[in-house]
Amino acid sequence: MKFSIEKKDTSSRARAGFFHTKHCCVQTPVFMPVGTLGTVKAITPEHLQKIGFQIILSNAYHLFLRPGCDVIKKYEGLHAFMNWKRAILTDSGGYQIYSLSQLRKITSGGVSFSSHIDGRKLFIGPKECMDIQNSLRSDIMMVLDECPPYPCERSYAKKSMELTLAWAKKCKEFHHDKGRCLFSIVQGATYDDLRQECAERLMSEGFDSYAIGGLSVGEPLSLLMHTAGFLSEILPENSPRYLMGSGTPQDLIDLISLGIDMFDCVMPTRNARNGTAFTWKGKVVVKNASYKTDKSPLDESCRCITCRKYTRGYLRHLFHSKEILGAMLLTYHNLYFYNDLLRRCRKAILRGTFSKFKKTFKASYDPYSR
Amino acid sequence: MKFSIEKKDTSSRARAGFFHTKHCCVQTPVFMPVGTLGTVKAITPEHLQKIGFQIILSNAYHLFLRPGCDVIKKYEGLHAFMNWKRAILTDSGGYQIYSLSQLRKITSGGVSFSSHIDGRKLFIGPKECMDIQNSLRSDIMMVLDECPPYPCERSYAKKSMELTLAWAKKCKEFHHDKGRCLFSIVQGATYDDLRQECAERLMSEGFDSYAIGGLSVGEPLSLLMHTAGFLSEILPENSPRYLMGSGTPQDLIDLISLGIDMFDCVMPTRNARNGTAFTWKGKVVVKNASYKTDKSPLDESCRCITCRKYTRGYLRHLFHSKEILGAMLLTYHNLYFYNDLLRRCRKAILRGTFSKFKKTFKASYDPYSR
Numbered sequence: 001m002k003f004s005i006e007k008k009d010t011s012s013r014a015r016a017g018f019f020h021t022k023h024c025c026v027q028t029p030v031f032m033p034v035g036t037l038g039t040v041k042a043i044t045p046e047h048l049q050k051i052g053f054q055i056i057l058s059n060a061y062h063l064f065l066r067p068g069c070d071v072i073k074k075y076e077g078l079h080a081f082m083n084w085k086r087a088i089l090t091d092s093g094g095y096q097i098y099s100l101s102q103l104r105k106i107t108s109g110g111v112s113f114s115s116h117i118d119g120r121k122l123f124i125g126p127k128e129c130m131d132i133q134n135s136l137r138s139d140i141m142m143v144l145d146e147c148p149p150y151p152c153e154r155s156y157a158k159k160s161m162e163l164t165l166a167w168a169k170k171c172k173e174f175h176h177d178k179g180r181c182l183f184s185i186v187q188g189a190t191y192d193d194l195r196q197e198c199a200e201r202l203m204s205e206g207f208d209s210y211a212i213g214g215l216s217v218g219e220p221l222s223l224l225m226h227t228a229g230f231l232s233e234i235l236p237e238n239s240p241r242y243l244m245g246s247g248t249p250q251d252l253i254d255l256i257s258l259g260i261d262m263f264d265c266v267m268p269t270r271n272a273r274n275g276t277a278f279t280w281k282g283k284v285v286v287k288n289a290s291y292k293t294d295k296s297p298l299d300e301s302c303r304c305i306t307c308r309k310y311t312r313g314y315l316r317h318l319f320h321s322k323e324i325l326g327a328m329l330l331t332y333h334n335l336y337f338y339n340d341l342l343r344r345c346r347k348a349i350l351r352g353t354f355s356k357f358k359k360t361f362k363a364s365y366d367p368y369s370r
Numbered sequence: 371m372k373f374s375i376e377k378k379d380t381s382s383r384a385r386a387g388f389f390h391t392k393h394c395c396v397q398t399p400v401f402m403p404v405g406t407l408g409t410v411k412a413i414t415p416e417h418l419q420k421i422g423f424q425i426i427l428s429n430a431y432h433l434f435l436r437p438g439c440d441v442i443k444k445y446e447g448l449h450a451f452m453n454w455k456r457a458i459l460t461d462s463g464g465y466q467i468y469s470l471s472q473l474r475k476i477t478s479g480g481v482s483f484s485s486h487i488d489g490r491k492l493f494i495g496p497k498e499c500m501d502i503q504n505s506l507r508s509d510i511m512m513v514l515d516e517c518p519p520y521p522c523e524r525s526y527a528k529k530s531m532e533l534t535l536a537w538a539k540k541c542k543e544f545h546h547d548k549g550r551c552l553f554s555i556v557q558g559a560t561y562d563d564l565r566q567e568c569a570e571r572l573m574s575e576g577f578d579s580y581a582i583g584g585l586s587v588g589e590p591l592s593l594l595m596h597t598a599g600f601l602s603e604i605l606p607e608n609s610p611r612y613l614m615g616s617g618t619p620q621d622l623i624d625l626i627s628l629g630i631d632m633f634d635c636v637m638p639t640r641n642a643r644n645g646t647a648f649t650w651k652g653k654v655v656v657k658n659a660s661y662k663t664d665k666s667p668l669d670e671s672c673r674c675i676t677c678r679k680y681t682r683g684y685l686r687h688l689f690h691s692k693e694i695l696g697a698m699l700l701t702y703h704n705l706y707f708y709n710d711l712l713r714r715c716r717k718a719i720l721r722g723t724f725s726k727f728k729k730t731f732k733a734s735y736d737p738y739s740r
Contacts, residue, residue, distance in 0.1 A: 038687065042694040046675070067662070067687040074663040075683070083679045292437070293444040305416070309453045313445070317408065317437040324412040324694060 001181045001208040003028075003240050011355035013232060013259035016346045019240060021139035022179055023079065024054045024086035028240055028261035029349075031252070031342045032057040032089060033335055034269060037066070038082040041269050042324075042331040045084045051304075051336050052343065054086050055139070057264040060132045061093020061124070065115050069135040077137030089140035089183075089264075091244070092129045095147045095213075106146065108166060126170030138180060142211065143171040145185040150219040157189035161198050169205055181208035183242065189214060190223055192230055199234045209239040212260075216245040225254060232259035249278055249341055250365060253358050256345050263342075268334035273327045275319040278337045282366030284312070286330065291316045304336035305329075371551045371578040373398075373610050381725035383602060383629030386716045389610060391509035392549055393449065394424045394456035398610055398631035399719075401622070401712045402427040402459060403705055404639060407436070408452040411639050412694075412701040415454045421674075421706050422713065424456050425509070427634040430502045431463020431494070435485050439505040447507030459510035459553075459634075461614070462499045465517045465583075476516065478536060496540030508550060512581065513541040515555040520589040527559035531568050539575055551578035553612060559584060560593055562600055569604045579609040582630075586615040595624060602629035619648055619711055620735060623728050626715050633712075638704035643697045645689040648707045652736030654682070656700065661686045674706035675699075 005017040018027045033040045033048060036059045040048060048056065058078060063069070075081040078088055094111075097104060101113035110125025124132075129144040145164040148157055168184045175182045184207040188194030202210050212231050215224045228243055235241050242262035243255055252263055268278060277284045279299035284291075286298075297307035298315065306315075306329040318326030348357035375387040388397045403410045403418060406429045410418060418426065428448060433439070445451040448458055467474060467481050474483035480495025494502075499514040515534040518527055538554045545552045554577040558564030572580050582601050585594045598613055605611050612632035613625055622633055638648060647654045649669035654661075656668075667677035668685065676685075676699040688696030718727035 037691045037693060038684075039691075039693050039695045042698070044675075044695065044698065046679075066691060067683075071663050071683060071687070075665065075681075081681075081684055081687075083684070293441050295445065305414075309416075311445075311451075313437070313441060314408075314451055314453070317441070317451075321407045321409075321436060323407060323409050324697060325409045325414065327694060328412070328414065328698065 001239070003209070003238055005238070007350050007352075009257075009349050009354045010352065012257035012358075013229075014256045014345070014349050014354050015259065015261070016349040017240065017261065021055070021087040021181070023088070023139055026054045026087055027346060029252075029256045029342050029345055030055060030262055031338045032262065032264040033338075034264055034266045035082070035084075036062050038063055038078060040331075040335075042273060042327045043269075043335065045082065047332060048084070048335070049086065051332075051339050053335070053339060055089060056084060056086070057089050057091060058136070058138075059093050059096060060090045060129065060136060060138075060142075061096045063090075063136060064093070064124070064132045065117055065122075069132055073135045077135070079137065087139040088136070090133050090136055090138040090142065092133070092142045092144045093124075094145045095245075097124065098147060106163070108163065110144070110167075126167045127174050129167075130171050130174035134177065140181045140183055140208075141171075141175070143168040143182065143184050143207075145187055145213055147187065147214050147217065148189050150190065150217045152189040154189075154191055154194075157187075157191055157194055161188045161194050165198060165201055168202060168207070172205065172207065183207060183209045183211045185211045185213040185244070186231060186235075187214045190219060190227065192227075195227060195231055196234055199231055203236065209242065210235050211242040211244055211262075213244050215243060216247060216265075221251070224251075225258065228255055228260055229258040249338070250362065250367065252338075252341065253345065253361060257354075257358065268338045269331055272330035272334045275326065275330065277315075277330055278334050280337075280361075281364055282369030286312065286315045286326075287319050288316070298333055299337070302333065302337065302340070304333050306333040306336075371609070373579070373608055375608070377720050377722075379627075379719050379724045380722065382627035383599075384626045384715070384719050384724050385629065385631070386719040387610065387631065391425070391457040391551070393458070393509055396424045396457055397716060399622075399626045399712050399715055400425060400632050401708045402632065402634040403708075404634055404636045405452070405454075406432050408433055408448060410701075410705075412643060412697045413639075413705065415452065417702060418454070418705070419456065421702075421709050423705070423709060425459060426454060426456070427459050427461060428506070428508075429463050429466060430460045430499065430506060430508075430512075431466045433460075433506060434463070434494070434502045435487055435492075439502055443505045447505070449507065457509040458506070460503050460506055460508040460512065462503070462512045462514045463494075464515045467494065468517060476533070478533065480514070480537075496537045497544050499537075500541055500544035504547065510551045510553055510578075511541075511545070513538040513552065513554050513577075515557055515583055517557065517584050517587065518559050520560065520587045522559040524559075524561055524564075527557075527561055527564055531558045531564050535568060535571055538572060538577070542575065542577065553577060553579045553581045555581045555583040555614070556601060556605075557584045560589060560597065562597075565597060565601055566604055569601055573606065579612065580605050581612040581614055581632075583614050585613060586617060586635075591621070594621075595628065598625055598630055599628040619708070620732065620737065622708075622711065623715065623731060627724075627728065638708045639701055642700035642704045645696065645700065647685075647700055648704050650707075650731075651734055652739030656682065656685045656696070657689050658686070668703055669707070672703065672707065672710070674703050676703040676706075
C-alpha cells in the first residue's frame with residue numbers, strides 16, 4: 001500500500017494525503033461511516049456516494065453471523081451484495097465478539113463464543129478472521145485482536161497485547177491477496193511502554209498499516225489524546241494512521257492535529273436516529289420544545305438536502321411522531337456534516353490554514369454540547 | 371372544480387381525465403400515497419415527486435393533534451411544513467376519531483373525544499373540521515363524516531347517513547376559499563337505497579365532488595365492488611370519483627373499470643415496512659428463506675431504483691436484520707409499482723387498450739397473493 005502525503009501542516013502534525021484501494025482513491029484525513037451489517041443505517045449507498053464518502057466500514061463478525069459468508073460469496077463480495085461501489089474497510093469484529101457474545105473463551109488459537117443472535121457455538125481464530133474478510137472482498141482488512149477494557153491491569157494488558165501480536169502474525173500468514181490491504185492493530189491499553197512495544201513489534205513484522213485500537217472504551221479524553229499523540233510519533237510517517245472508533249467533531253480535529261488520518265464512529269448515525277444533529281455551532285437536540293415552530297434549518301451554513309429543504313420545526317414533529325423520515329433526514333445531515341468537516345480540514349491543510357480553521361471551528365462550536 | 375375527461379374506455383366505465391388544483395394538475399386514474407402525519411412513511415417528498423406522484427393524502431385529525439394547527443399555520447400550510455410542492459388532499463379524520471380515540475361522543479353538533487396521544491378532551495364539528503383543513507391549506511378538503519362499521523343495522527346506517535348529510539351541509543357553509551376544493555362523502559353502509567339517497571341529496575347540495583366512504587371496512591370484496599359500481603352510475607360523470615381507502619392492485623384495476631378515478635391506501639407503504647413487495651407477478655414476501663441467495667431484483671420488469679440496484683437476497687438480509695434501509699427500499703418500490711400501475715391503466719385507456727391491459731395484468735398477477 002502506497003500512502004502519498006500531499007502536504008504537511010506546519011503548526012501541527014496534521015497531514016493531507018491519499019491512498020488507492022481496488023475500488024476508490026481515499027483522500028485523508030477521512031471519516032468512514034459505519035455500516036456494521038452491510039448497510040449504513042437509514043441511508044442509501046447512492047446518498048453516501050452523493051455526499052462524497054470514498055470508504056465505509058463494515059464488520060466481519062456481524063456479517064459472518066448474518067447473512068453468513070456463504071451468502072456473500074454468492075454475490076462475489078460485500079460490494080455487490082450491498083451495492084456500494086467504493087472502498088470498504090472491515091473490522092474483524094474482535095471487539096464485538098467480546099461485547100456482544102456470551103460464553104466466550106479466548107485461547108491462543110482464537111475465540112470460542114455463542115452467537116448473540118441464535119446461541120450457535122462458533123469459533124473465530126486468525127485463519128477464520130481472514131477467510132471471512134476474504135469472502136467479503138474488503139479493500140482493507142483488519143487483523144483479529146483482543147481489545148482490553150478500561151481500566152485494565154498491566155498484567156492483563158501485557159498478556160492481551162501478546163495475544164494480539166501473535167494473532168496479527170497469523171493473520172498476515174493467511175493474507176494472500178496482496179491487492180487488498182491488511183492493517184494490524186496496536187493494543188496495550190493505557191500503558192505507553194506496552195503501546196510502544198506493540199507498535200514496534202508490529203512494524204518489524206510489516207503490515208500495510210498500523211491502526212490504534214483499544215481507545216474510546218471509556219477512558220478519559222485526555223488519555224485518548226495522549227495515547228494517540230504518543231503513538232502517532234512512533235508509527236510510520238508513510239502509512240495512514242487509523243484511530244478506531246472516534247469521535248466527536250472536536251475530537252476529530254484534535255486527533256487530526258496529532259497526525260491521525262482515518263476515523264470511524266457510530267456517533268453521526270446513531271445520534272441521528274436519536275434525534276441529535278451536529279452543526280457548526282454544536283449539537284442540536286431536535287425534539288426540544290423551543291424548535292416547535294422554528295422555521296430555520298438545522299444549520300444555516302450547511303448545504304445538505306436536509307438543511308436546504310427542511311426546518312427544525314418539521315424535524316421535531318417527525319421525531320415526536322416517531323416517523324422514519326426523521327432518522328433518514330438527520331442521518332443524511334450528520335454524515336454530510338462529518339464529511340464536510342473532514343473535507344474542510346483537508347482543504348485547510350493543503351492551503352496551510354489548518355491552524356486558523358481549527359481555531360475558528362472551536363470558537364463557534366459549543367464545547368458543552370458534546 | 372373542472373374535471374376534464376380525455377377519453378372513455380369502450381369496454382368498461384373506465385376513463386382517463388385530469389383536474390387542476392392550486393399546486394398541480396392531477397391526471398386520473400390516480401393513486402394517492404398516504405402521508406397521515408405530514409410524511410409518507412420511509413420516503414422523502416423528493417422521491418415521491420421523482421416517482422411521479424401528483425397528489426398525496428394527509429389527515430386533518432392527526433395533524434390537529436400533532437403538531438397542532440398553530441404550528442402548521444406558522445408555516446402557512448402543510449405544503450411548506452412538509453416540503454411537498456404538489457397537491458394535498460386531507461381526509462377530515464372522521465374515521466380516525468372513531469377508530470383511535472377513546473370516550474368519543476357523537477352529537478348532531480360534532481364529535482367530543484379524548485386525544486389518543488395524551489387524553490386531552492377535544493371537539494371536532496363541521497366548523498372545526500373546516501378550520502383545521504383551512505389552516506393546512508389543503509388543495510382538496512373532505513367533509514366531516516361518520517363512517518359506520520361493517521356489518522351495520524339499517525336503522526343505524528340511516529341515522530349515520532343523516533348525520534353525514536347534515537355535517538356535509540355545514541362544512542359547505544364554512545367553505546370560503548373557493549380556490550380549494552371540498553369533496554363530500556357518500557355513506558349509507560351496504561344499503562343501496564341509502565347510498566343512492568345520500569348521493570342524490572349531496573349532489574343536490576352541490577360539492578366539488580362526491581367521494582365514496584364507508585368501504586374497505588371489513589365487508590366482502592363483492593359488496594365493495596357492487597357498491598362502487600352502483601354509485602359510479604349515480605355520481606356525476608364530470609366529477610372525479612374517489613373511493614376512499616382501497617386497495618390491492620387487482621382491486622384498483624377492477625374499480626377503474628367501474629369508473630372510479632381516485633384512490634388512497636396504506637397498503638403499498640405499510641406492506642413495505644412489513645417486508646412485502648408488490649410485483650407484476652404478485653406479492654413477494656421478502657423474508658422468505660428461498661430468497662437467501664437470490665440475485666434477481668424484486669421485479670425483473672420494474673425500473674425503480676430498488677429493482678435496478680438491489681437484489682432479493684440483500685433485501686431479505688435487511689429485513690432479517692431489522693435495518694431501516696429495508697423499509698426505505700421496499701417503500702420506494704411499492705409506491706413506484708402503484709404509480710406505474712395507475713399510469714399504465716391511464717395510458718391503456720387513452721390508447722383504447724384498457725381491456726387488453728387488464729386481461730394481461732390478471733393473467734400474470736398471482737390472484738392468491740392478495
